[in-house]
Amino acid sequence: MDHAEAEQSQAVERYLLGELTGPEREAFEEHYFACPKCAQEVLAGETLGANVRAVHAGRATADLRIPRPGRLAWLSTPPPKVAWAAAALFAVVAGYQGLVVTPRMETQLSELASPQPVARHVLRPLTRAGEMIRIAAQPRGFVTLALPLDVLPDFERLAVEVRDRGGTTVARIETAVPRRPGEPLEVLMPARRLPPGAYTVVVSGWRGGERTEVGTYPFTVEP
Amino acid sequence: MNFHEFTADYIKRLAEGDPFVAEHFRAYFWKLLVVKLGRRGRPTEFIEDVAQETFRRVIALLRSGREIEHPERFGAFVHAVAVNVERELSRPEHRYVRIDGTDFTDARIDLDSELVTEQRKRQVRAVLDELPERDRRVLELRYLHDWSLERICREVGVDASYVRVLLHRARNRFREKMGNNWAAHA
Numbered sequence: 001m002d003h004a005e006a007e008q009s010q011a012v013e014r015y016l017l018g019e020l021t022g023p024e025r026e027a028f029e030e031h032y033f034a035c036p037k038c039a040q041e042v043l044a045g046e047t048l049g050a051n052v053r054a055v056h057a058g059r060a061t062a063d064l065r066i067p068r069p070g071r072l073a074w075l076s077t078p079p080p081k082v083a084w085a086a087a088a089l090f091a092v093v094a095g096y097q098g099l100v101v102t103p104r105m106e107t108q109l110s111e112l113a114s115p116q117p118v119a120r121h122v123l124r125p126l127t128r129a130g131e132m133i134r135i136a137a138q139p140r141g142f143v144t145l146a147l148p149l150d151v152l153p154d155f156e157r158l159a160v161e162v163r164d165r166g167g168t169t170v171a172r173i174e175t176a177v178p179r180r181p182g183e184p185l186e187v188l189m190p191a192r193r194l195p196p197g198a199y200t201v202v203v204s205g206w207r208g209g210e211r212t213e214v215g216t217y218p219f220t221v222e223p
Numbered sequence: 224m225n226f227h228e229f230t231a232d233y234i235k236r237l238a239e240g241d242p243f244v245a246e247h248f249r250a251y252f253w254k255l256l257v258v259k260l261g262r263r264g265r266p267t268e269f270i271e272d273v274a275q276e277t278f279r280r281v282i283a284l285l286r287s288g289r290e291i292e293h294p295e296r297f298g299a300f301v302h303a304v305a306v307n308v309e310r311e312l313s314r315p316e317h318r319y320v321r322i323d324g325t326d327f328t329d330a331r332i333d334l335d336s337e338l339v340t341e342q343r344k345r346q347v348r349a350v351l352d353e354l355p356e357r358d359r360r361v362l363e364l365r366y367l368h369d370w371s372l373e374r375i376c377r378e379v380g381v382d383a384s385y386v387r388v389l390l391h392r393a394r395n396r397f398r399e400k401m402g403n404n405w406a407a408h409a
Contacts, residue, residue, distance in 0.1 A: 013387040017365070017372045018262075026306075029259050033305075034298030036227055039255055045390065046258050048397045049366040050338035051347035056367050 001031040006038055016045040120144040122184070123201060123217035133219040138191035146184040147203055147217055155205030158214075160187055165198040177205070196223040229297035238285035249278055252301055260309065272312055277305040346400040350393055357381075358389050365390075 032038040
């Protein structure tokens with residue numbers, strides 16, 4: 001592919017929009033590595049996209065303002081203050097829903113409906129020697145915490161608590177006991193619930209109304 | 224990015240270890256590799272590995288006396304080396320594993336941080352504010368929600384050429400606002 005061909009076929013736009021087929025994409029990539037003009041166009045497009053995302057991240061709250069009412073000629077008499085307050089409140093709620101809640105839900109639903117890789121981390125009980133398990137922080141998605149369970153008396157169910165450094169419980173679930181001996185207990189955690197810091201997973205077993213701690217699993221989430 | 228083409232002199236100085244050319248070479252192709260591999264969802268660490276190995280091989284080849292027949296095609300030569308390195312590092316025996324035992328990362332977020340600056344955010348905000356509501360929505364659907372072109376066209380009621388032109392104009396406006404030397408602000 002030469003520069004004229006790239007321009008004629010709108011290769012930059014089609015590349016940035018993901019429209020090129022595999023061979024076309026390879027050919028265009030080979031071209032823009034050798035063509036400073038096209039390389040600059042591609043970089044500008046990527047930079048624009050990255051900054052649109054960054055701007056939107058800060059805009060969700062910045063745009064949350066009460067719209068100024070327009071000049072309505074047919075309204076010669078100002079409405080009562082209560083009505084303006086109600087309208088303003090409605091605008092805030094509707095604006096918040098339209099600008100923040102709905103797009104966020106759309107994104108979250110879209111993410112949940114799409115296949116996605118899940119990082120799996122095998123934690124080590126406190127009683128076992130070795131270095132602290134370190135996990136890289138993720139801004140979104142899920143992480144799986146696999147908890148090896150050495151000895152499991154005849155519990156009715158298990159409780160899993162994730163505690164932060166201060167001992168505050170950040171997540172808690174109850175679950176059935178793994179059926180096969182030696183099978184780790186796996187917990188799927190929303191990654192955003194694990195910002196960088198030190199954590200401990202405490203696994204307890206319940207039997208006849210009595211709770212017994214069966215394992216403690218420290219780990220660190222790193223930025 | 225303040226140059227217009229690769230020349231025999233550029234390649235010679237790179238082979239000889241000219242620090243300015245070497246710095247330019249690394250910075251220039253690093254950005255392109257970030258885009259190329261990032262669009263394939265490659266993790267940042269993988270991209271770093273590919274880039275370092277590519278740079279090492281290219282410079283080693285040049286120093287070994289390898290002639291670049293068409294200096295203006297030097298970028299394509301670097302690209303070919305990078306493609307080979309990427310293939311090699313993608314093989315199962317080189318499967319990339321992070322230090323914490325996982326091989327997953329959110330590449331998009333990591334790579335965005337390469338390109339986002341406060342100045343650029345201000346300029347992009349200004350570009351977005353100039354756009355009609357529908358055009359702004361199209362850009363956000365594309366960049367923020369990662370909708371496909373087909374889906375944007377269907378939902379917003381525009382055709383593909385409209386989106387391409389919009390993207391082209393928005394990019395030009397952005398570059399105008401950033402000035403000619405926008406890429407140097409990284």
